[in-house]
Amino acid sequence: MFGSSASMGDPIASPPKQILRFRDSIAETHEARTFRFDPPREGFAWRPGQNLVMTIPGLEDPRGATRPFTISSSPTEGGMVAVSTLVRESPFKQRLAQLAPGDTVENEAIEGEFVLEAGRPAVMIAGGIGVTPFRSMLRFAVDTRLEKPLVLLYSSKTPQDIVFRAELEEFTRRNHAIRVVHTITRPEEAREPWTGRKGRIDAEMIREGMRGVRHPLVYVAGPPGFVKEARRLIDDELHIGKEDLRIDEFDGY
Ligand SMILES: Cc1cc2nc3c(=O)[nH]c(=O)nc-3n(C[C@H](O)[C@H](O)[C@H](O)COP(=O)(O)OP(=O)(O)OC[C@H]3O[C@@H](n4cnc5c(N)ncnc54)[C@H](O)[C@@H]3O)c2cc1C
Numbered sequence: 001m002f003g004s005s006a007s008m009g010d011p012i013a014s015p016p017k018q019i020l021r022f023r024d025s026i027a028e029t030h031e032a033r034t035f036r037f038d039p040p041r042e043g044f045a046w047r048p049g050q051n052l053v054m055t056i057p058g059l060e061d062p063r064g065a066t067r068p069f070t071i072s073s074s075p076t077e078g079g080m081v082a083v084s085t086l087v088r089e090s091p092f093k094q095r096l097a098q099l100a101p102g103d104t105v106e107n108e109a110i111e112g113e114f115v116l117e118a119g120r121p122a123v124m125i126a127g128g129i130g131v132t133p134f135r136s137m138l139r140f141a142v143d144t145r146l147e148k149p150l151v152l153l154y155s156s157k158t159p160q161d162i163v164f165r166a167e168l169e170e171f172t173r174r175n176h177a178i179r180v181v182h183t184i185t186r187p188e189e190a191r192e193p194w195t196g197r198k199g200r201i202d203a204e205m206i207r208e209g210m211r212g213v214r215h216p217l218v219y220v221a222g223p224p225g226f227v228k229e230a231r232r233l234i235d236d237e238l239h240i241g242k243e244d245l246r247i248d249e250f251d252g253y
Helices: 091-097 128-143 165-174 203-210 224-238
Strands: 018-027 032-038 051-055 066-070 081-086 104-111 122-127 150-156 178-184 217-222 245-249
Touching (some): 051 081, 081 091, 081 128, 122 128, 128 150, 128 165, 128 178, 128 217, 178 203, 203 224, 217 224, 224 245
Parallel strands (some): 122 150
Antiparallel strands (some): 032 081, 051 104
C-alpha cells in the first residue's frame, strides 16, 4: 500500500535512543550494586554528576520500563558507563539484576545541571544512594588531579550501608584536596565498632565541612526525605543562597 501512515512520518521525531550493552555488575553493599555498560562508541558523553534515562525494552512494570539514574562512573574511566542502585523488589530492578553480559538496555537522554564546576571548591552532602553523583565527581577529580577542596559529607544508616566505602577512602589518599566525613544514623545496627560520627547531618556538621573552604558550591543529593531536611538546614540555619546551591532529588525513594 502506498502512502501508509508510517510513511507520512510521526508528527514529532523522537530523539534517537542509545544502546548500552551490559558488561558486568559489582556488589557495593548488601543492597547496592553497580551495573557497568559499554556505551556506543560515538555520541555518548556526560559531565560528572549528570544522569541518564534508562529503559529496559519489553519490561512490564506497573511503574513503567524507564528510570533516571545518575551516572556513577567518571568520563575519565575510558569507554565504560555505570549506574549504581539499591536492588529492590520492583520488576525493573529485578530485571536489571538478571542482565547477562551482552544484553542491552536503552538510554533515552543524558540530563541534569547537577554537575561538577571546574574551578570551584565544593561541599557535597549525600544521603544513602545519593552518593552516586559524588563518586563520579570525585573519581574525575582524582583522575584529572583537580586541586580545589572537595568535601563529601555522607550519611548512611550503618557502616555496612556505605556505598563506595573503600574507593572513597582511596580517593582521599590519592588527592589530598578531597576530604570525606561519614556519619551513621543507626549505630545500634552497626556490625563493626564505629568510632566515626553518629546521627543525621546537622548544621554543625555542614559548618565544619565548610570550614576553610572558600566560597564553595554546595551540592545535596539523596532521597526526597533527606533532601527536604538538608534544604531546611541550608535555608533556615546556614542561609546559603540559591546561586551557591545545587540539588539532586532521587524521586522514587
Ligand atoms: C535525577 C535522578 C537521579 C537518580 N539517580 C539514582 C541513582 O543514581 N541510583 C538510584 O538507585 N536511584 C536513582 N534515582 C531514582 C530512580 O530513578 C528510581 O526511582 C529508584 O531507584 C526506585 O526505583 P524502583 O524501581 O526500585 O522503584 P519503583 O518501582 O520506581 O517505585 C518507587 C517507589 O514507589 C513505590 N511504589 C511502587 N509502585 C507503586 C504504586 N503502584 N503506587 C504507589 N507507590 C508505588 C515503591 O515502593 C517505591 O518506594 C534517581 C532519580 C532521579 C530523578
